[in-house]
Amino acid sequence: MTVSVVQFGGSNCDRDAVRALDHLGVDAERVWHEDGLPDDADGIVLPGGFSYGDYLRAGAMAARAPVMEAVREAADEGVPVIGICNGAQIGSESGLTPGAFTTNASARFQCEPVHLRVERADTPWTAAYDEGDVIEVPIAHGEGRFEISEDAHADLVADDRVLFRYCDADGNVTDAANPNGSTDNVAGVLGERETVAVLMPHPERATLPDLGRSTDGAGILRAFA
Numbered sequence: 001m002t003v004s005v006v007q008f009g010g011s012n013c014d015r016d017a018v019r020a021l022d023h024l025g026v027d028a029e030r031v032w033h034e035d036g037l038p039d040d041a042d043g044i045v046l047p048g049g050f051s052y053g054d055y056l057r058a059g060a061m062a063a064r065a066p067v068m069e070a071v072r073e074a075a076d077e078g079v080p081v082i083g084i085c086n087g088a089q090i091g092s093e094s095g096l097t098p099g100a101f102t103t104n105a106s107a108r109f110q111c112e113p114v115h116l117r118v119e120r121a122d123t124p125w126t127a128a129y130d131e132g133d134v135i136e137v138p139i140a141h142g143e144g145r146f147e148i149s150e151d152a153h154a155d156l157v158a159d160d161r162v163l164f165r166y167c168d169a170d171g172n173v174t175d176a177a178n179p180n181g182s183t184d185n186v187a188g189v190l191g192e193r194e195t196v197a198v199l200m201p202h203p204e205r206a207t208l209p210d211l212g213r214s215t216d217g218a219g220i221l222r223a224f225a
Helices: 014-023 065-078 086-093 150-158 216-222
Strands: 002-007 027-032 043-046 081-083 101-103 110-118 133-141 145-147 162-167 187-189 196-199
Touching: 002 014, 014 027, 014 043, 014 216, 043 065, 043 086, 065 081, 081 086, 086 101, 086 196, 110 187, 145 187, 162 196
Parallel strands: 002 027, 002 043, 043 081, 081 196
Antiparallel strands: 101 145, 110 133, 110 162, 162 187, 187 196
């Protein structure tokens, strides 16, 4: 499998994603958005960063880049696609997943480790875990608060498309464990296909053992292995 990590102006986690995937034995390459997706792209990562300086709204301008039409087409064909942090914002802005990500309740940029509860273990992104597992993955965002209308949220829950929720170390989903004020503590969601997902935490920063921190995020990226 060859994974394309799409790089926009302002992306800054594309190299991290490639390095994490390489560590897992996955062939990955950075692809400049203006060059389009290569024909042999078997997987796609929309990485973190500050695409186009987060002008207008985080992810709004990148979501309208021509390459995103190819990403949507690939997603419709079943190609695995994951959006991480700014990539999650791009994914939601482009319609890959429901809801939107907006300014943290604290109105501050937050960079810290958080705990996530695995809500489903039967997807490519969570097959390495059991339902209810608690993993530690870092966040680094100023606009990570997941917002969604009441009706759309009800549909999201009914369709079992919540992938991760913020929780404490014991797996309790509480307000205190919610770092950004996200609706229902949602940290990651699925698209219409289980092969499409977005999440605000950074699994690529919790993959390499030589970083001396949690490697719990590796299981998410193993979807490409």
